[in-house]
Amino acid sequence: MSRILRRCHSTLGFVFDIDGVLLKGQNAIPQARETLTTLQTKKVPFILLTNGGGVLESARCDFISQKLQLAQPLLTRQLVQSHTPLRTLSSKHRRVLVVGGPGDRARGVAQEYGFQEVLRPIDLIKANPSIWPFHKYTTHEVDEWGLDPELSRVAVGGTNEPIDSILVFNDPRDMGSDIQIVLDLLNSENGLLGTRRTKSTSVPAVPIIFSNNDLLWATDFKLPRFGQGAFKIMVQALYQQTNNGSPLQSLTLGKPYKVCYDYAHHVLIDYRNSLLSGDFNRPPYMPQLNSSPAKTPFDKVFMVGDNPESDILGGNNYHWDTILVRTGVYKDGDFEQDSKLARPTFGTFDNVRDGVFAALEKYA
Template sequence: MITTRPAIAIRSLRRIPYHRFHSSVPRLTTDFAFVFDIDGVLIRGKKPILQAKPALELLNQHKVPYILMTNGGGVLEKTKADEVNEITGVVPPISPLQVVQSHTPIKALALNHGFNRVLVIGGDGDNARTVAGTYGFTDIIMPIDIVNAIPSVSPHHRFTAEDFAKYAKPIDLTKPVDAILVLNDPRDMNTDIQIVQDLLNSQNGLIGTARNTHHIRDLSEPSIPIIFSNNDYLYANDYNLPRFGQGAFRIITEKLYKMTNKLKKHQTLQSFILGKPFKIQYDFAHHVLIDWRHKLINDEIMSHHQILPKLGVEPVETPFKKIYMVGDNPASDIKGANDNGWESVLLKTGVYKDADYDTMVAKPTVGIFNNVEDAVIKILESHNVKV
């Protein structure tokens, strides 16, 4: 369930016609587009899925718009695009403006967030701080900053002296934290669990304090909002079994919060969740896809400018009759596409296994394919595109 704290509730949910963003959009010969998951579809960990390169280059050849949408993150969109380009070798290379990571919609949130200080969680080194800064936040702290200032806050932390010297920043502990942004899977789970729980139960986000709960009517509402950038419990890499993702961290966070505040059985921590399969992520990706189509039409694929909608705005006047979501995870890729009116395509190169078919939460509308190239060819042929 997605819940929002009033301070961060998305208020601009009214539908806004796309011509508000582009007054005149020439028509392409195609009225369909593709959205690809990354891990388990194009790559597995740091290894390529061999059919990814010919599949994407086939779309490039026919100028069919496509973007990548992943529940991964923790790095800049350019970094992710560069990684996929290097691993797959696709030509021409994928643009950063074609990449929607789980936390990419926070770009839009940052425009009107009203937060002064944010705590960012997840990713390697200080990547999360870099990402948040690029999005527009100016006062950004990380758990390592707090541990550096107060080592006893996490007595079993795994940070080294080199980590502190390289990544930690001095912080003013008297300034409260306004929100927690979980941008990627935690790297020091114990430290992040402890600090997140401290702040959720603090006195208005002030580090080292505990709120007085006697006069709080609804204890499911934390002291400060927490935003999880995705809810994936499992994901695929180059290991032969799925690995735990950020969704596992959310489950732990909710369970500990429930126990700490003695919430009733039906109550849970109020949080805000981005990523697949939620509508807010698909609406945002739809806008990005429309914007990329516009760039294809006008030969602006080298542009660094991207038109961002307000978070929660659904495109109304879309040029696409069909959008094909190609993924490997029934619980995120397939369910999200089905719930949001997109066509769904399931691949066998990632999380999904044939043994899962009878129990998976959502079935693909197009079908199940051995790999991404097979899927792309079949769909192009259905649209009378010669391949």
């Protein structure tokens, strides 16, 4: 233990964004491998913190480890996706509607988090296609992904059970049906589909949690595309419209919000404990939402990101040090164009290796 302690720079920690820092689209950013391998060798604690999601944490870790050709693969306990903190709700919310993500993969994620009954909008379409006549699912997809109504118990007018909450795991893939079904539930009698409550209030019939607030994201297309934040604006606007102007109460996770950094901070401390003890098999610590660690063992934590508006803003607000890289969203000149953009406390670097090595040189 003492030898490990001596070799471990345990008072420094790093938190990495993924897209634009370690990966660009599906491909590795060249300097990422050397960076993470160096931290692994020096036993410097680090985790990944992304506003992405829609897939299992283990699947994303495998994907990144393989793309970066890491000799020592990343561990699931080192990754916080935007929806990872939702796992803490699985003991309170039994029957949930999970929205967004590729294919039907978010259902598996929610089940892995421990939610007992996981419904998807496609289950409701399977039970009653007229709930949104213009849906874009193929017959094959409805057959393959949709739960049978006897299992989902969402038969409007027939056997039906209330839904406890709406969890938006990732960007919707069929925006029209998702919007209709989400609004139906927010305006229902206590989460019972096919009902419409009479009162107008800011408190929806069931709580809704958005896993991130990203209005735009970068794709292969030449201009940024709408993300989950755009979906949230639509839900909010329609809710207000259908509730006599009352704004929707909701919770949003992800960067730059404190709720996300609190969760990540716990995960980083937990990973450090594993590094120090050498025990990576014990179950990971499960922090509660909105709880800050009572104390931190770190002198410095660096948030490394490519997006001033999420990574850097959130990191600065959380009083971490921040490193901005030029391999993603941020472009030189952005600060001159927008003086309100959050600036990194430690500096702007060409890539993740230059930023991390400069921090190690100064503090390790």
